[in-house]
Amino acid sequence: MASWFRRSSGSVKTVARQLLSSRLGSGGALNQSFAIARSSPHPLPLSSRSSLVIWGMSRVAELGTIQRFESTEEEKHLEPPEEEDSDLDYHEEMDFPGGKVRFTSEMEFISGNSETRVPCFRVLDQYGRLLNNVDFEQVSEEAAVKIYANMVTLQMMDVILYEAQRQGRISFYLTSMGEEAINIASAAALSDDDVVLPQYREHGVLLWRGFTMQEFANQLMGNRFDYGKGRQMPIHYGSNKHNYVTISSPIATQLPQAVGIAYSLKMDKKNACAVTYIGDGGTSEGDFHAGLNFAAVTESPVLFICRNNGWAISTHISEQFRSDGVVVKGRAYGIPSIRVDGNDALAVYTAVKRAREIAIEKHTPILIEAMTYRVGHHSTSDDSTKYRPINEIEYWKTARNPVSKFRNWVESNGWWSDEAEAELRTRVRKQLLQAIQNAEKTEKPPLRELFADVYDVPPANLQDQEAELREAIKRHLEDYPSDVPV
Amino acid sequence: MASALRRLGSAAARRGLSTACEDTKKSLFQLPQAGGKSSNLCSAINQALHIALESDPRSYLFGEDVSFGGVFRCTTGLADRYGKSRVFNTPLCEQGIVGFGIGLAAMGNRAIAEIQFADYIFPAFDQIVNEASKFRYRSGNQFNCGGLTIRAPYGAVGHGGHYHSQSPEAFFCHVPGIKVVIPRSPRQAKGLLLSCIRDPNPVVFFEPKWLYRQAIEEVPEEDYMLPLSEAEVIREGSDITVVGWGAQLSIMEQACAGAEKEGISCELIDLKTLIPWDKETVEASVRKTGRLLISHEAPVTGGFGAEISASIVERCFLRLEAPVARICGLDTPFPLVFEPFYMPTKNKILDAIKATVNY
Numbered sequence: 068m069a070s071w072f073r074r075s076s077g078s079v080k081t082v083a084r085q086l087l088s089s090r091l092g093s094g095g096a097l098n099q100s101f102a103i104a105r106s107s108p109h110p111l112p113l114s115s116r117s118s119l120v121i122w123g124m125s126r127v128a129e130l131g132t133i134q135r136f137e138s139t140e141e142e143k144h145l146e147p148p149e150e151e152d153s154d155l156d157y158h159e160e161m162d163f164p165g166g167k168v169r170f171t172s173e174m175e176f177i178s179g180n181s182e183t184r185v186p187c188f189r190v191l192d193q194y195g196r197l198l199n200n201v202d203f204e205q206v207s208e209e210a211a212v213k214i215y216a217n218m219v220t221l222q223m224m225d226v227i228l229y230e231a232q233r234q235g236r237i238s239f240y241l242t243s244m245g246e247e248a249i250n251i252a253s254a255a256a257l258s259d260d261d262v263v264l265p266q267y268r269e270h271g272v273l274l275w276r277g278f279t280m281q282e283f284a285n286q287l288m289g290n291r292f293d294y295g296k297g298r299q300m301p302i303h304y305g306s307n308k309h310n311y312v313t314i315s316s317p318i319a320t321q322l323p324q325a326v327g328i329a330y331s332l333k334m335d336k337k338n339a340c341a342v343t344y345i346g347d348g349g350t351s352e353g354d355f356h357a358g359l360n361f362a363a364v365t366e367s368p369v370l371f372i373c374r375n376n377g378w379a380i381s382t383h384i385s386e387q388f389r390s391d392g393v394v395v396k397g398r399a400y401g402i403p404s405i406r407v408d409g410n411d412a413l414a415v416y417t418a419v420k421r422a423r424e425i426a427i428e429k430h431t432p433i434l435i436e437a438m439t440y441r442v443g444h445h446s447t448s449d450d451s452t453k454y455r456p457i458n459e460i461e462y463w464k465t466a467r468n469p470v471s472k473f474r475n476w477v478e479s480n481g482w483w484s485d486e487a488e489a490e491l492r493t494r495v496r497k498q499l500l501q502a503i504q505n506a507e508k509t510e511k512p513p514l515r516e517l518f519a520d521v522y523d524v525p526p527a528n529l530q531d532q533e534a535e536l537r538e539a540i541k542r543h544l545e546d547y548p549s550d551v552p553v
Numbered sequence: 554m555a556s557a558l559r560r561l562g563s564a565a566a567r568r569g570l571s572t573a574c575e576d577t578k579k580s581l582f583q584l585p586q587a588g589g590k591s592s593n594l595c596s597a598i599n600q601a602l603h604i605a606l607e608s609d610p611r612s613y614l615f616g617e618d619v620s621f622g623g624v625f626r627c628t629t630g631l632a633d634r635y636g637k638s639r640v641f642n643t644p645l646c647e648q649g650i651v652g653f654g655i656g657l658a659a660m661g662n663r664a665i666a667e668i669q670f671a672d673y674i675f676p677a678f679d680q681i682v683n684e685a686s687k688f689r690y691r692s693g694n695q696f697n698c699g700g701l702t703i704r705a706p707y708g709a710v711g712h713g714g715h716y717h718s719q720s721p722e723a724f725f726c727h728v729p730g731i732k733v734v735i736p737r738s739p740r741q742a743k744g745l746l747l748s749c750i751r752d753p754n755p756v757v758f759f760e761p762k763w764l765y766r767q768a769i770e771e772v773p774e775e776d777y778m779l780p781l782s783e784a785e786v787i788r789e790g791s792d793i794t795v796v797g798w799g800a801q802l803s804i805m806e807q808a809c810a811g812a813e814k815e816g817i818s819c820e821l822i823d824l825k826t827l828i829p830w831d832k833e834t835v836e837a838s839v840r841k842t843g844r845l846l847i848s849h850e851a852p853v854t855g856g857f858g859a860e861i862s863a864s865i866v867e868r869c870f871l872r873l874e875a876p877v878a879r880i881c882g883l884d885t886p887f888p889l890v891f892e893p894f895y896m897p898t899k900n901k902i903l904d905a906i907k908a909t910v911n912y
C-alpha cells in the first residue's frame with residue numbers, strides 16, 4: 068500500500084511540477100489561482116512549497132489527469148527523518164494536509180460555547196440615537212428617506228394584505244412585521260446586479276428593487292399577470308428583471324443554489340455577489356450546512372443573511388440549536404461572520420454594504436446574523452399566542468420597533484415630518500387598494516399555462532393530457548372555475 | 554380493557570418489538586363494531602397517538618412543532634400528558650428527524666416521527682430509502698428499526714400549490730423494506746396508525762390532510778388495530794372494480810354512486826396498505842367484474858396505479874373485458890390556480906367508468 072502510494076504520488080508530483088513550470092512561464096492562470104489562495108478568509112499556514120503542490124494539483128485535477136493530493140511530509144513519515152531533514156518544528160507540529168497543527172500535552176476539551184456571547188453590532192441605540200464613535204456607512208438624506216419610506220410601505224402592505232386574506236380575498240399571506248429593517252436596509256446596501264435568493268419573509272427586498280404594488284397583488288391573486296402564472300401559493304414572488312429568484316417553500320434549498328450562482332458571478336468577473344436569506348429555523352437543515360461549506364471551499368462571493376427572529380413557527384430557538392445563535396457557525400466553516408442588530412437599519416446597512424465589498428473583492432462568503440423578532444404570526448395559518456407570551460410580542464412591537472427607531476433618527480436629522488408621513492401613508496394605501504382591486508378583476512392565466520414550462524416544450528404525454536382535459540371540460544364545464552380562460 | 558393494554562404495553566417494551574407486536578395483534582386485531590364517539594380524522598389520529606404513548610412507555614413522538622400540538626393540531630395535549638422527553642419539537646431538519654427515529658427504533662423503542670408536510674419528506678429521502686428500509690436486511694437481521702413510523706400529511710387541500718399538496722407515495726412504494734399505509738377515514742386512521750406504530754417494520758403513514766376536519770365518523774374509544782396489507786371492499790358491485798386509497802376514495806365513492814344511477818354496479822376497494830399490497834382482494838374482485846379502474850391524486854406516470862394495473866393484467870389478462878383505466882393527477886407539478894383541472898374529479902372518474910363498461 069505504502070509503496071504503491073509513494074509511487075503514484077511521485078508521478079503525480081512530476082506531472083504537477085511540469086504543469087507548474089509551463090504555467091509559470093505563461094503567467095496568467097496560475098497567478099489567478101494564487102490570488103484566490105491568498106485572499107481566502109483564513110489563509111492556511113501552508114509552506115510555499117505545499118501550497119505550490121496543492122494548487123498545482125488542483126490544476127491537474129481540473130485537467131482530469133489524476134486526482135490525488137499529497138502530504139508534503141509523507142515521505143518523512145515513512146522513513147525516519149535524516150539529521151539534516153529534521154527541523155525544530157517537526158516534533159511540535161503535525162504536518163497535516165492543509166496546514167500544520169501544533170501539538171499540546173494539555174488534555175482539554177474546547178467548550179461548546181465561549182464564555183461570553185458574540186456581541187451584536189449596532190449604530191443606533193434603542194431610541195434611534197446615533198452611538199458615539201461608531202463606524203458606519205453614511206447615508207444621504209435622500210437614501211435615508213427612501214429607506215424609511217420603504218419600511219413604512221412594507222409595514223402597510225403587510226397590514227393591508229393580511230387583512231385582505233382575513234376577508235377571503237387572497238388564500239394565504241405572511242408578513243415581515245418586525246423585520247422591516249433587515250428587509251429594506253439589506254436591500255439598500257446591495258447593487259441591483261446582486262442576485263437574491265430569498266427564503267420567504269423578504270418581500271421588502273423586492274419592494275426596494277422596484278417591484279410594484281400591482282406586481283405584488285398580481286402574484287397574490289395568481290392572475291394572468293403573475294410572473295409565476297398562478298402556479299404557486301401567494302407570497303412566492305420571483306422576478307428575473309429584479310434578480311430575485313422565485314421563492315420555493317422547502318426551507319434552505321436556496322442556500323447551495325446561491326453558492327452556485329455566486330461562483331458563476333465570480334468566474335464571469337462580475338462586480339456582483341449572490342445574497343441569500345434564511346431564518347433561524349432554516350439553519351438546521353442539511354442544505355444550510357452544505358451551502359456554507361460549499362461557499363467556503365469554492366471561495367464564492369455570497370452573503371448568507373440569517374434573520375434570527377427567535378422562532379420557527381412554534382419552535383423556540385433553544386429547541387433549534389444550542390450554539391450561541393448562528394453567527395458562530397460561520398467560523399466552523401471558515402467563513403467571516405458578524406452579528407448585527409437586525410432592528411437597526413443603519414447597522415444592517417453598514418454590515419451588508421461592507422460584507423458585499425469584501426465578498427466580491429476577496430472572493431469569500433460572509434455570514435450575517437441579524438437579530439430580530441417575528442412580530443406577526445408565522446402566517447395566516449398560525450396563531451402564535453398559542454405558544455409564545457403576548458408581552459414578548461408587545462415588547463418587540465413597541466420598544467424594539469425597527470421602523471419607529473429609524474424614524475427617530477431620520478427625524479432627528481430634520482429629514483422627515485408628520486406631514487410627510489401622512490402624505491406617504493395616504494399615497495401607499497391608495498396605491499395598494501387600487502392594486503388589489505385591479506388584480507382581483509384580472510382573469511387567471513389561461514389553461515395552456517398548466518402544461519407549459521414543465522419542460523421547455525410539452526412532451527407527448529402532456530400534449531395528450533391537455534387534449535383529454537379539454538374534452539373533459541367540454542363535457543363538464545360546471546366542474547371548472549369560470550375565471551380561468553380555457 | 555385499558556389496564557390490560559397497559560400491561561401488554563409494558564410487557565411489550567421488555568420483550569422487544571417483534572414479539573410484542575404478535576401479542577398485541579392477537580388481542581386487538583378485531584374491527585370494533587360500529588359505535589364510539591363522533592370524531593374527525595385529526596382527533597382520531599390524536600387518540601391513536603395517546604394510546605400508543607399510554608400503552609408503551611418506550612414510545613416517543615417528535616417532529617417540527619409537535620409540542621404545541623402541531624400545525625394541524627393532531628398532537629394536541631400529548632406533550633403535556635407524556636412529558637417533554639417523550640413528546641418533543643425537533644430542529645427543522647427532516648433528515649435529522651428520520652435518522653434520529655431510526656436510531657431510537659434500533660434500540661427497541663417505538664419512534665413516531667412527524668414530517669410536517671409530505672412535500673417536505675424529501676430531505677429525509679436518503680434516511681428512508683437507503684437506511685430505514687435496509688437496516689434489517691443489510692445486517693442479516695442483527696439490527697432493525699421496525700419501531701419507526703413516519704407520519705406525514707399529504708395531498709390536495711384546495712389552495713396548497715406546489716409544496717402543500719403533493720402525494721409522494723409512489724416514491725416510497727418503490728422501496729423494499731418499508732411499508733406504506735394511507736387511511737381513508739377517522740376510524741381507519743386510528744386503527745391503521747396503531748397497527749403501523751406496533752408493526753415490526755418501518756412504515757410511512759400518509760395522512761389525508763384534506764380530511765383532517767372534513768371527515769367525521771364514529772370512532773371507537775378503545776385501543777384497536779386494523780390489519781396491514783389487507784384491502785377492504787367498501788362497496789360491492791359486479792360491473793367494474795374501482796381501486797384507490799386515502800382522500801381520493803370519497804371522490805370515487807361519489808363516482809360509483811353516479812354510476813349506479815346509470816345502472817352500473819361498481820365494486821370499490823380501499824387498498825389501505827400500498828406496500829406490501831393485497832393483490833388477492835383486487836384480483837378476486839376483477840375476476841368477478843372483468844374491469845378495473847384505479848384513481849389517485851399523484852401524477853399518472855409512474856404512480857402506484859401503474860403497478861396495480863400491471864399486476865392485475867398479469868393475473869387476469871384473459872378475464873379483462875376492457876383496458877385498465879387510470880384517472881389520476883396530471884404529469885405536471887401540483888398547480889395552485891389550476892388545481893381543479895389537475896385533479897382526478899368525480900366526473901372524470903364517472904366518464905371513465907362508463908367508457909370502460911361500454912368498451
Ligand SMILES: Cc1ncc(C[n+]2csc(CCOP(=O)(O)OP(=O)(O)O)c2C)c(N)n1
Pocket residue numbers: 268316317318345346347348349350374376378379380441445617645647669673676
Ligand atoms: C423542508 C421544509 N420543512 C418544513 C417546512 C415547514 N415550515 C415552513 S416555515 C417553517 C419555519 C421556518 O422558520 P425560520 O427558518 O426561523 O423562518 P421564519 O418563519 O421565522 O422567518 C417550517 C417548519 C418547510 N417549508 N420546508
Ligand SMILES: [Mg+2]
Pocket residue numbers: 346347348374375376377378379380441
Ligand atoms: Mg425564525
